[in-house]
Amino acid sequence: MGSLKEECGIIGVKGVLNASQHLNLGLFAMQHRGQEGTGIITCQSQQGEAAEVNGAFHEHRSFGLVGDNYPQKVLDRLKGESGIGHVRYSTQGGELIQNVQPFSFLLPELGPVALAHNGNITNALQLKQALEAKGSVFQTTSDTEVFIHLLAQQRNVPFPQALKQALKEVNGAFSLVILTQESLYIVRDKYGFRPLELATLDGGYAAASETCAFDLIGAKSLREVEPGEVIEIDARLQVKSFFYVEKRPQKSFCSFEPIYFARPDSIIQNELIYELRKNLGRVLAAEHPTEADVVISIPDSGVPMAMGYAEVAKIPYEMGLVRNHYVGRTFIEPSQASRDLRVRLKLNPLRHVLEGKRVVVIDDSVVRGTTCIKILNMIRNAGAKEIHFRVASPPITHSCFYGIDTPNRSALMAAQKTVEEMRSIMGADSLAFLSLAGLKKALGPGSDSRYCFACFSGKYPELFGIQIEAQPTDRLGTGLSASKMPP
Numbered sequence: 001m002g003s004l005k006e007e008c009g010i011i012g013v014k015g016v017l018n019a020s021q022h023l024n025l026g027l028f029a030m031q032h033r034g035q036e037g038t039g040i041i042t043c044q045s046q047q048g049e050a051a052e053v054n055g056a057f058h059e060h061r062s063f064g065l066v067g068d069n070y071p072q073k074v075l076d077r078l079k080g081e082s083g084i085g086h087v088r089y090s091t092q093g094g095e096l097i098q099n100v101q102p103f104s105f106l107l108p109e110l111g112p113v114a115l116a117h118n119g120n121i122t123n124a125l126q127l128k129q130a131l132e133a134k135g136s137v138f139q140t141t142s143d144t145e146v147f148i149h150l151l152a153q154q155r156n157v158p159f160p161q162a163l164k165q166a167l168k169e170v171n172g173a174f175s176l177v178i179l180t181q182e183s184l185y186i187v188r189d190k191y192g193f194r195p196l197e198l199a200t201l202d203g204g205y206a207a208a209s210e211t212c213a214f215d216l217i218g219a220k221s222l223r224e225v226e227p228g229e230v231i232e233i234d235a236r237l238q239v240k241s242f243f244y245v246e247k248r249p250q251k252s253f254c255s256f257e258p259i260y261f262a263r264p265d266s267i268i269q270n271e272l273i274y275e276l277r278k279n280l281g282r283v284l285a286a287e288h289p290t291e292a293d294v295v296i297s298i299p300d301s302g303v304p305m306a307m308g309y310a311e312v313a314k315i316p317y318e319m320g321l322v323r324n325h326y327v328g329r330t331f332i333e334p335s336q337a338s339r340d341l342r343v344r345l346k347l348n349p350l351r352h353v354l355e356g357k358r359v360v361v362i363d364d365s366v367v368r369g370t371t372c373i374k375i376l377n378m379i380r381n382a383g384a385k386e387i388h389f390r391v392a393s394p395p396i397t398h399s400c401f402y403g404i405d406t407p408n409r410s411a412l413m414a415a416q417k418t419v420e421e422m423r424s425i426m427g428a429d430s431l432a433f434l435s436l437a438g439l440k441k442a443l444g445p446g447s448d449s450r451y452c453f454a455c456f457s458g459k460y461p462e463l464f465g466i467q468i469e470a471q472p473t474d475r476l477g478t479g480l481s482a483s484k485m486p487p
């Protein structure tokens, strides 16, 4: 509904019976992180298997939702006790099936390797040009493929060393799961931009972007993967860990994960997302109180925030907008429906709650602002006497270069307008945003040195290859990133 969009969720399992079943369920739990395509690659290397199947990779990749793509006959074909999976985000047509992950390659010295990535490599274009000059031939338009070619460049070294060398060349955001015939590798970039968690599972191990995936497959959370850490789980299920950089920079976990992306039932950095969102609402109420009769939220991520706001403001929380969860993307293609209709297909106001009331409306963020205008108009038409719009994050004034799909600055409402101008355009009686200090307070002690706040502050943790005023770094020149935002 007009918020920023995540790009991808990843999962890996090692040492479990029927890996594909676990991967399928884990991806299903993380469907919110990407709906364009999904893939699973498993490795059949159980001891006692016939020699000719040991080390065989089995893969399935396709467009669409997890629930539509893995019938039992597909899962049965994906044999093995280890594997990795991926859900990919994108909104535009013309995507290539070659870009749906995980990717698998046969490397000359290292053998078969499969890899799934969440994030965005900020120096991908430079690396690609350098690799092509050395003879690499790219098969996709995804920045992720750069990892594979960097690995292929490493000669006469064992895999962990090759991986360490390759990772040192890459800048930006990456959480990775990498599968070889022997081992599962779990990797997080040195800033820790994107989430990655580790768990035990049925005598083996699992790693996933969010712990909600563990809940569904019965895995028990162990810990967060550290920024800069590489974890290897080998064929004997021995766990080894090393860091690919000698000196680690300050952690910069994406603050939009607790604001919007992560599921409220996920625990990330040892914190329950649901509670963090309530905190955002509580601090927002303390910073921007108002006289009102009812607090409502724009579903879904705004719900805990509105509950927190209502708790502190001592104003009743009500459901003022009902969301239709069954509106598929294909049903609302721009050619088929006006933008107004797209919003009305998804949300319906409850006149019973709104009519004649002074209403506080809580949303998680404002990106382009166009959807807010329509929703507030809908609330006004349902009879609200006053609308006080409260946003549980600071104004988004800068684009993201670390794997989150944002428009360039010219399309970010808060980068172009003052708060008063935005209020007037939105048709609200009052408008207020959570301050950056308030966001840090809501995220808890030490958040200043744990989170990235660059889309609010313009202070990018890593600037390599980034031109601040230009379009967000594109995925190897495909022209996708800057225009993928819904209106």
Ligand code: SF4
Residues within 6 Å of the ligand: 193, 253, 254, 255, 256, 257, 399, 400, 401, 402, 403, 404, 452, 453, 454, 455, 456
């Ligand atoms: S710039 Fe914003 S969206 Fe991107 S990683 Fe930082 S906090 Fe997250």
